[in-house]
Amino acid sequence: MGPGPRGDELRFMSNPVSNTAQRRPARPGRLPGRQDWSSWPHYEAAAAGFRGYWYPVGYSSRFGGKPAQITLLGEKIVVIRDRGRVYALKDRCPHRGVPLSQGNQQFPGTISCPYHGWTFDLASGRLAAVITDGPASPMCGKLSQPTYPVEERLGMVWIFVGDGEDAPPIDEQLPEELVANEAVLGSRIQPRVGNWRFACENGYDEGHAKYLHRTALWRLFKPMPVWNQTHIVRRGRWIYRVQDEQHWDADFPGLGPWSNRAWYKLRPPSAVQNIGNTGSHRPVNPVIAAQEFPYVPVDADNHLYVGVMANFERGLGRLAFYAKYLGFIRWLFHGQFSAQDKWMVEVTDAPPERLYRPDDSLLKWRKLAEDTCEERATRLRAAGLDAGES
């Protein structure tokens, strides 16, 4: 994704489940020109998203007493707030298939289908009344509408999409420093076209930032390297890109020199720096700015961009952060810079694909995803459940 204001502590959070399984060591130099994704079966099956995660679906302020329809992992969900709490149910009345989100509340704690007044309990999904069948309707108690676990965190509504398993506590899936510390956030949420996997991979893509974002206003006064040497480290449920070398100039055989330097740009730093959402694998100092990029799978062709910048300072420091965020980070970084990624995610079209050295970051991300999914599938099988991959 590129550099943040304090780029040394940025991480990648698209697969936030602890995974301690043994990694197969990657053979360096053997980056394949893969024609399909059969090496990553869970990844390949998950066109509409990985199940088993909490996903942010919008700002808390968006969800009130008027039902809203969202799509998450291809599933239509009605979201409504009742007496302060947010609820989520499958958005299809079992009677005749009408979206419950086009209905409203006739009784506290319920939602009624607009067509015949089938009325569901928000918390349990139980059919609580069928208004047009009278108080003694025999339908009640025979039917339940599927519900989704809902939480509110960081000013957003989060919904868990699973396969019948108990949802893990949401705090186990959030970044530790956001759970353990009070933070203020600057953020942008934007519906985007393109598969969520390309968005996630773009966010962790080692190679692209230096080239694609070289023209970003965010980097107006700072050059980008031409190329890097990087390695990926894994700590708990996270992976990190760690910079080993940075090359600010290069001379390409037969073509000539190439650099992102310019007379109006600062001189590059002499020490190697982590650029973008990479970071050291040292333990995180929680009282720093954090910058996260969840890409929420809407369906196979759409995702939700949730650009978040967190700040853990208090008092005047918070004011300064807001001024900085609203004054320019929001427009330059979550705006024009991120729109370059939006563009690429829209036009990426794989497989087939030919990967190259910097795509080791993608491969490590896919392997992390595979390991984590496999671990979950094993857990579900042991519980007699079926991971709902198609």
Added chain:
Amino acid sequence: MGPGPRGDELRFMSNPVSNTAQRRPARPGRLPGRQDWSSWPHYEAAAAGFRGYWYPVGYSSRFGGKPAQITLLGEKIVVIRDRGRVYALKDRCPHRGVPLSQGNQQFPGTISCPYHGWTFDLASGRLAAVITDGPASPMCGKLSQPTYPVEERLGMVWIFVGDGEDAPPIDEQLPEELVANEAVLGSRIQPRVGNWRFACENGYDEGHAKYLHRTALWRLFKPMPVWNQTHIVRRGRWIYRVQDEQHWDADFPGLGPWSNRAWYKLRPPSAVQNIGNTGSHRPVNPVIAAQEFPYVPVDADNHLYVGVMANFERGLGRLAFYAKYLGFIRWLFHGQFSAQDKWMVEVTDAPPERLYRPDDSLLKWRKLAEDTCEERATRLRAAGLDAGES
């Protein structure tokens, strides 16, 4: 559909073929939660409409000497008026597939394709001339374009779509009182999205009116019941919903009271009334207002709403009817009230479906449809024809 001005004499006309076959008695209380429509094979096969019927396709004034293309049961049809009479032919020139409706008349009683002047006799469909092949073209007489029987009734053009059988006289399919009496009509025709079956079922749906239409301006001063007890009776080729009980208030266990009463509404009538397009099964007094709702299948995803209100009075009574229709019935009943149904038909999405007690009206309608279709299929087989269900 809801109440008309004289709701006690309204009927349902979507399946207007006489049927005297033995009905299987419905077992009360055994309304199934059906997941598919395999119990109603004719109904299931007829995504684009039932064949063997006369359908209204528009006001007579719409069809003149300029050819018009309509779609009926998924078939493209060119409709043109010649010397006062309306004709309908398959709208695809057999030469190169160009729509005849984009051509015009070169000779009285014919229509010519715009591309090469293939000229078809409107009445017989016979290829009467191929202008660019000269007067001695050997094609003439070798080819015939399929034609459709056409009639004009009630100010509209009606077209019969069958499978090669002779069309029955249209008056056998129209409501008796409209055939036997001189009527004036108020009507609206509107192309609508959604399958025709959902529109027909909505029109006869016992459960929905009280809930969906409780907010209709048409009912501004009149409350709707909460729930009803109804039974369906069959008389000849028609079925009727007859109200047994009406409940204006209800107290739902665990939820509380619910009613459509309001201080500004009239008190509900003390006697049970038929609401909407239900009616007594007593013989019809023909000199009353009649209100019919054909839903014309355009294709599997579209239908034509034809809202008709008939009045059989003469002289000043007619003037009063027109004043009433144009003054408010048209806007409130055929307008905003009916738009609530339009909304539901658009979003209904079945199967799967879970039916409930008031859906006995739908089941009886489906059974009537199945019986009538089966009777026709038997008749066609006996005549060596094949009912064109897909």
Added chain:
Amino acid sequence: MGPGPRGDELRFMSNPVSNTAQRRPARPGRLPGRQDWSSWPHYEAAAAGFRGYWYPVGYSSRFGGKPAQITLLGEKIVVIRDRGRVYALKDRCPHRGVPLSQGNQQFPGTISCPYHGWTFDLASGRLAAVITDGPASPMCGKLSQPTYPVEERLGMVWIFVGDGEDAPPIDEQLPEELVANEAVLGSRIQPRVGNWRFACENGYDEGHAKYLHRTALWRLFKPMPVWNQTHIVRRGRWIYRVQDEQHWDADFPGLGPWSNRAWYKLRPPSAVQNIGNTGSHRPVNPVIAAQEFPYVPVDADNHLYVGVMANFERGLGRLAFYAKYLGFIRWLFHGQFSAQDKWMVEVTDAPPERLYRPDDSLLKWRKLAEDTCEERATRLRAAGLDAGES
């Protein structure tokens, strides 16, 4: 297509490859009512165009240093001009599928993908550098992007789409007089909806001009015949429609007389004339106006209309030609007249089709196409290549 300013020397150029194979003689009077195209397997397979030809894709002025994406025979192609010369490559970066046409030039003689800076040599397609992988990237030399032969002729860019064979010299596929003589051109290029085969066939369609174009402003003062007797002759790689009889009036049995004469039109010529893009099969006098109609296949549903009128005069004659072209030919002939064909190509829908006598022109064109394609397929097989028909 209809008459040009000097209609006696117009020809049809959609299949411009020399073909000397033996033709099977057509049996006159046996024009079939074909239900499918299985008699013409090459033609049937070529929904997106015939391979093995040079196609004009736009005016030379359209293609500069900014990459442009075109679609030709269903293939996305990036076209870019570098130091005066135009190049064409497959418009999909093999890395992650991003269109190269959204990138730009980082080094002379190359084009770079916008995402990670994969840089391809324009002339050879060779991967010349991967900017974000540094100067020693091992990818270079391992990958080549497919390229397309490009030429500029008649003020347009022409691209050859084949199956790996060497492109024949473009001048072998151009009309001889345009190659041998200096010409000035008036032309219009317009993207159009509809399959390219219908456009080609319309261009050579013997029957349609007299009827469809009878109302064209281009023919305001000149009548069209009612029907013709024509035969098709083949000379080298071209076929010609030659008029044998022209009938200016006809009396259709049972219908009456029909003619395109009018009081304000000139009297028809007494001698038989070739109308439209027909012509004598005598050797071409090169110093005349030529009028060509390539229809370039974009994909199965779209084509590019390239209306060209050539003039071989010098000096003031050229000025007169330009005045005539820009003053009215462009608007009346390449404009409103041709828009009638555009309309028909959009609505033609075959197979199935029923052909008639004048369609002998279509049949001869299809046979020419089949013969030429079969000859090419044989040549490719001998070279160990496979004609890429699907």
